[in-house]
Amino acid sequence: MKFFVDTADVDEIRELADTGLLDGVTTNPSLILKSCRNIMEVTKEICGLTDGPVSAEVTAMNYDGMMSEAAVLAEIADNVCIKLPLTMDGLKACKALATQGHQTNVTLCFSATQALMAAKAGATYISPFIGRLDDMGIDGMELIEDIRTIYDNYDYDTQILAASIRTVNHVKDSAIAGADVATIPPSTLKALVKHP
Numbered sequence: 347m348k349f350f351v352d353t354a355d356v357d358e359i360r361e362l363a364d365t366g367l368l369d370g371v372t373t374n375p376s377l378i379l380k381s382c383r384n385i386m387e388v389t390k391e392i393c394g395l396t397d398g399p400v401s402a403e404v405t406a407m408n409y410d411g412m413m414s415e416a417a418v419l420a421e422i423a424d425n426v427c428i429k430l431p432l433t434m435d436g437l438k439a440c441k442a443l444a445t446q447g448h449q450t451n452v453t454l455c456f457s458a459t460q461a462l463m464a465a466k467a468g469a470t471y472i473s474p475f476i477g478r479l480d481d482m483g484i485d486g487m488e489l490i491e492d493i494r495t496i497y498d499n500y501d502y503d504t505q506i507l508a509a510s511i512r513t514v515n516h517v518k519d520s521a522i523a524g525a526d527v528a529t530i531p532p533s534t535l536k537a538l539v540k541h542p
């Protein structure tokens with residue numbers, strides 16, 4: 347299983363990258379805001395800390411806006427992965443960017459049919475939001491299991507990136523359910539090796 351860290355805090359990323367156990371990074375607009383830094387500048391620095399993919403998210407809601415933002419983000423570094431919302435416009439942008447050879451992360455996935463659509467759009471990663479589903483009383487792990495079954499049924503290459511992870515058990519259960527990757531907040535990632 348691959349581990350991404352879900353943060354825009356460069357000190358945390360550097361510390362985790364130094365372990366050799368980090369496979370990539372995901373950011374989102376809230377995390378960038380929390381870092382108090384410019385998205386271009388902080389994303390460039392993060393891309394230099396890992397060889398793995400660094401998800402940088404578009405904020406536009408329409409296809410043209412997403413494509414313009416993606417063009418700018420993709421220029422930052424070769425390991426930028428364009429993060430797009432799971433809307434019809436986001437899927438259209440995903441298809442276009444995948445055709446151009448870019449890595450894509452389709453985010454805000456809450457159902458198996460949404461994940462199926464993302465795979466059809468050629469997404470590199472699909473991000474089901476485990477914690478937010480749990481908040482609504484819906485079992486996020488069932489969603490991972492369903493996506494795993496669907497992707498295996500049709501040999502889709504899209505990787506399941508368990509997101510909105512809040513606990514060590516979310517990581518364990520995602521691994522059991524067959525997620526390819528988990529993106530984990532720094533404190534939870536460190537807690538994976540905690541002794542009682």
Ligand code: E4P
Pocket residue numbers: 352372373374401453473475477478509510511529
């Ligand atoms: C990952 O790519 C997402 O941005 C992140 O996991 C969202 O998590 P949250 O539900 O804690 O905002």
